[in-house]
Amino acid sequence: MTQYLIRRIFWAFFLFVVATMITYVIFFVVPADPATLAAGKATKPEIVAHIRRELHLNLPIYQQYWLFVWNLVRHGSFGYSFVNGLPVRTMLGQEIPVTASIVVGGVVMYLAIAIPTGVISALRPRSILDRSGMIFVLVGISAPSVWIGLILIYLVGFRLGWTPIGDYCNLKPTHAIGVCSGPGQWAYHLLLPWITLAVGSAALYTRLIRANVMETMSEDYVRTARAKGASPSRVLVQHVLRNSMLQVVTILGMDLGLLLGGVVFIEIVFGMPGLGAQLVQAAPRFDLPVIVGIVLFATLSVITFNFLVDVLYAWLDPRIRLA
Amino acid sequence: MALLEVQDLHTRFRTDDGVVKAVSGVSFELDRGKTLGVVGESGSGKSVTFLTVMGLVDRKIAEVEGSVRYDGEELLRASSSRLQKIRGRRIGMIFQDPxxxxxxxxxxxxxxxxxxxxxxxxxxxxxxxxxxxxxxxxxxxxxxxxxxxxxxxxxxxxxxxxxxxxxxxxxPEVIIADEPTTALDVTTQAQILRLMKKLQDDHGAAIVMITHDLGVVAELADDVLVMYGGRVVEEAKVDDLFAAPQMPYTWGLLGSLPRLEQVATRLEQIPGQPPSLLHPPRGCAFNPRCAYVFDKCRAELPGLDPAPDKADHRYRCHLDDAERERIWAAKKAALTGVEGSAA
Amino acid sequence: MSELLVVEDLQKYFPVTRGLVFQKEIAQVKAVDGVSFTVEAGETLGVVGESGCGKSTMARCVARLLEPTGGKIIFDGRDITHLGRTQMRPIRRDMMMVFQDPYASLNARKRVGEIVAEPLDVHGIGTDKDRKRRVQELLEIVGLNPEHYNRFPHEFSGGQRQRIGIARALAINPKLIICDEPVSALDVSVQAQILNLLKDLQRDFDLTYIFIAHDLNVVRHVSDRVMVMYLGKPVETGSKQELYAEPKHPYSGALLSAVPIADPTLGRARKQIVLTGDVPSPINPPAACRFHPRCPRFVDGKCNVDEPELTPVAGSSDHSYACHFPLERWPMDEDEIRRRPSLAASVD
Incomplete structure (x- = not known):
């Protein structure tokens, strides 16, 4: 088990280095001059040259990368935006909570829908609930989330006026005037983004959970448990759920990691200042430090969640833990 | 009174392709402390019969009819909580793949x-x-x-x-063992069979041994049911069954078995494949593979009738007794060859 | 008769690796560890043993589906032990395999005709028309309807699929067919059909078989000579008659007596030896005689120190065993088998 963990940590570190390197290389392969862009229109060549020096863009690529790693390790610094000169760390610090709020809330919501629906439709295949669940799944999978988001904004937010149609409010209450904040406002403003995120994924997870539960139900050891005289609910809780959640956990881990890198469409549709929205702004401006910062965070979250999945998996399945 | 009495049990599964008649009218009794061997090939209904007895078939897709009386109590109409009290407490089960x-x-x-x-x-x-x-x-x-x-x-x-x-x-008073040694090596099988015999001696439980292996049945069973196409086609005391099998399918099974003591160089083979339970043949289920088939076999299902001299040896076959005796005598000679005198 | 296949001291070790970055070999699974035998043209060599005895690995090495770690394989007078892919190609025409699982060994997306014609394609034999005729002929030979060459494997039952596998193996008139548990997945009545078919084909086409199975009855039925394997080594070889009538190795004896007899009278009368424990792991197998931890005749200081060599039985041409304390007679029961001759008598 210890060895398994060490190996995982090693791979996580390796992936981290590779991901940031690739970002740097891609950036330098793309023919663009951030210095010119940063300097704005019609500037003198000496100003551009100055900016270039300031941003260390005159150095060879490996030195720039080394500088980035050094600053990161030594000062915990991600550098400064080429565009507005703000520390990337500060920018990420503001954007991560937004994205995380959307993702965590959305994931909680879709799991809350998918787990019971998936399990119940697996236990009663072909029942009315299973069939209507399947229709919901079909709709959820076929509808793009942007479209769902827009429909929700129009119907719920605009026509019915039940919810705000955008803007992000801080979870932590502040008393600044004109700034909305506090858990109530936070959730109220995030309701539509959450639903938008949840619809598609809930459908997918319902299907996944249904399939996994049905498969586990047909396992020999489930029959053994029933032959022992265990009640259906006990069989489900003690023998089926844990085994059928193994695959779900894997996919959930991957999804969480990916989503935390930025839910681009939802952030843009609802005007949420998250990582995805920032990435969309930074990319065309070649704002390398910001892009690298976001890529770094996304990689880190994917790695972290994969790692957590592995640990969870080992905990769930003794065959891995004791191998 | 027998501990377990099964009367005219039917299990039918509704599938997309039609109704699968997995068990069609199976009846038997099991006494305390006895071992019942149930032999058959895949699709013979041997496992489904006992899953039905235990209430382990999914009643949402299976239709079950008949009667299963355990110690006088009807199980087919028992509540699921009642069945849970019996399963694992009074009837234990062992499955094929450990x-x-x-x-x-x-x-x-x-x-x-x-x-x-x-x-x-x-x-x-x-x-x-x-x-x-x-x-x-x-x-x-x-x-x-x-x-x-x-x-x-x-x-x-x-x-x-x-x-x-x-x-x-x-x-438990009954142990239902469904192919408990099929997935094991022979030396391990010998260990497990010996263990089961010992435990039966110690605890006096009745055992149902479901298997495709006639050797295992011969070693362990007191009584034997031979199943084919969802029905019992022959039932007898174990010695009677091996000394004088009465039904062409049982002959075929015995003949197709390569064995250590055998001298014949060629195995007797049953042509064709086991019957489809979706579209079972009319009449006797074995008729398309039977070497002695005649018109009646294709039209009419033979009853499970007792042998003329033995009430507890019953079989399904339209052949008349003299004919049957003649065929078996010839087969037995071919099967055992020179060792025929010893058997 | 001539020797078609000579195998000398065949070894196949699989590495067991562990490591964080660089995989380091920490142990070896000695799946096959010194197996020698010959197969005469036209005969059937049966190989029996329990799971983990290395019989399938041995077969795959002989067919050169696996690269042997050591030893020599001489097929039809030619050393094929380390031949490369292209050099093996012409030899593969003469050596075919039939596998256990008729479900897994046939490509589900190919029609039966294509499957059976595969060896013809691979070796570029005949025109399309010739091949179709040959496939139909082969289907007929193995007892399938030749008109079914356009069907897919899933439309056939287990026994019929095994027939398809046999037809494929026969397609280019091989000399040797290696059958790896060809009937263990089949029902008894179907198993008999396949065994009879294999025998008929051997007679009609002068085939030589290596027949691998865990079922002693089946092996006895098809074989001329039999080799019993335990943990990667042969413990006894001999003609079928001698080996089954008078096994010398206690493991062979235990195997024979473990087989259930389909006759209650004979079954009750027979003497049975039930071994204790399980087959040990082939990683770090027991020292000296590998059977010693389970052997009823085990002698401390001898069996766990000296490895017994394959020794010929006096007065027999090809019956040999690897045991310090061979069985004096057969059958024996458990008490008799424990009463081995004294150590002094056996050490010369």
């Missing part, structure tokens, strides 16, 4: 304790004590430490011992 029949994420001890605590109001410590004792009884070395291991840490033979320990832990 590799997949234990929950891979729970410790062996937990799984044994679960069996104890489902039926007895005892403390965890007491359940654990009984679990260890059960493992000792099935001769698992170092039971006190092995109880904390997971199934994948056991070999196939050891897992089957765990399954037996689990089936026996509440000292």
């Amino acid at each position: 590799m997949t029949s234990l929950n891979p994420v729970k410790k062996i001890g937990w799984q044994l304790e679960e069996a104890v605590r489902l039926h007895n109001d005892v403390s965890r410590d007491e359940a654990r004590r009984r679990a260890i004792q059960a493992l000792q009884e099935v001769e698992i070395p170092r039971a006190e430490t092995r109880v904390d291991d997971y199934p994948h840490q056991f070999s196939g033979g050891m897992r089957q011992r765990v399954m037996i320990a689990m089936a026996l832990i509440n000292q």
Whole structure:
């Protein structure tokens, strides 16, 4: 088990280095001059040259990368935006909570829908609930989330006026005037983004959970448990759920990691200042430090969640833990 | 009164392709302390029969008819909570594949304790004590430490011992063993069969041994049911069945078995394939593969009738007795050859 | 008769690796560890043993589906032990395999005709028309309807699929067919059909078989000579008659007596030896005689120190065993088998 963990940590570190390197290389392969862009229109060549020096863009690529790693390790610094000169760390610090709020809330919501629906439709295949669940799944999978988001904004937010149609409010209450904040406002403003995120994924997870539960139900050891005289609910809780959640956990881990890198469409549709929205702004401006910062965070979250999945998996399945 | 009495049991599964008649009118009795061997090939209905008896077929897709009386109580109409009290307590079950029949994420001890605590109001410590004792009884070395291991840490033979320990832990009156040694090597099979005999002697449980292996039946059973196409086609005391089988399918089974004591160089083969349970043949289910088929066999299902001189040897066949006797005599000579005199 | 296949001291070790970055070999699974035998043209060599005895690995090495770690394989007078892919190609025409699982060994997306014609394609034999005729002929030979060459494997039952596998193996008139548990997945009545078919084909086409199975009855039925394997080594070889009538190795004896007899009278009368424990792991197998931890005749200081060599039985041409304390007679029961001759008598 210890060895398994060490190996995982090693791979996580390796992936981290590779991901940031690739970002740097891609950036330098793309023919663009951030210095010119940063300097704005019609500037003198000496100003551009100055900016270039300031941003260390005159150095060879490996030195720039080394500088980035050094600053990161030594000062915990991600550098400064080429565009507005703000520390990337500060920018990420503001954007991560937004994205995380959307993702965590959305994931909680879709799991809350998918787990019971998936399990119940697996236990009663072909029942009315299973069939209507399947229709919901079909709709959820076929509808793009942007479209769902827009429909929700129009119907719920605009026509019915039940919810705000955008803007992000801080979870932590502040008393600044004109700034909305506090858990109530936070959730109220995030309701539509959450639903938008949840619809598609809930459908997918319902299907996944249904399939996994049905498969586990047909396992020999489930029959053994029933032959022992265990009640259906006990069989489900003690023998089926844990085994059928193994695959779900894997996919959930991957999804969480990916989503935390930025839910681009939802952030843009609802005007949420998250990582995805920032990435969309930074990319065309070649704002390398910001892009690298976001890529770094996304990689880190994917790695972290994969790692957590592995640990969870080992905990769930003794065959891995004791191998 | 017999401990387990099954009368005219039918199990039909509704599938997308039609109704699968897995069990069609099976009747038998099982007495306390006896071993009933149930032989048949895949699709003969032997496993489904006993899953039905245990109430383990999914009633949402299966239609079940007939009567299953256990100690006088009708099980087919018993509530599910009543059945849960009987399963694992009064009837234990052992399945074919010990590799997949234990929950891979729970410790062996937990799984044994679960069996104890489902039926007895005892403390965890007491359940654990009984679990260890059960493992000792099935001769698992170092039971006190092995109880904390997971199934994948056991070999196939050891897992089957765990399954037996689990089936026996509440000292049931009946053990239904569905191909318990099929997945095991022969030396392990010999160990498991010997263990089952010993445990039967110690506890006096009745055993139902479901198998495709006539050798296993010959070793263990008192009475035998031969099943084919969802029906019992022959039933007899084990000695009678092997000394004088009466039904062409049983002859075929015996003839197609290569065996150590046999001298014939060519096996008798049953042509064709086992019947489809979706579209079973009219008349006798065996008629398309039978060498002695005549018109009546294709039109009419033969009844399970007793032999003229033995009321407890019954079989389904339209052949007349003289004819049957003549064919079997010839077959027996061919089968045993020079050793025919010894048998 | 001539020797078609000579195998000398065949070894196949699989590495067991562990490591964080660089995989380091920490142990070896000695799946096959010194197996020698010959197969005469036209005969059937049966190989029996329990799971983990290395019989299938041995077969795959002989067919050169696996690269042997050591030893020599001489097929039809030619050393094929380390031949490369292209050099093996012409030899593969003469050596075919039939596998256990008729479900897994046939490509589900190919029609039966294509499957059976595969060896013809691979070796570029005949025109399309010739091949179709040959496939139909082969289907007929193995007892399938030749008109079914356009069907898919899933439309056939287990026994019929095994027939398809046999037809494929026969397609280019091989000299040797290696059958790896060809009937263990089949029902008894179907198993008999396949065994009879294999025998008929041997007679009609002068085939030589290596027949691998865990079922002693089946092996006895098809074989001329039999080799019993235990943990990667042969423990006894001999003609079928001698080996089954008078086994010398206690493991062979235990195997024979473990087989259930389909006759209650004979069954009750027979003497049975039930071994204790399981087959040990082939990683770090027991020292000296590998059977010693389970052997009823085990002698401390001898069996766990000296490895017994394959020794010929006096007065027999090809019956040999690897045991310090061979069985004096057969059958024996468990008490008799424990009463081995004294150590002094056996050490010369």
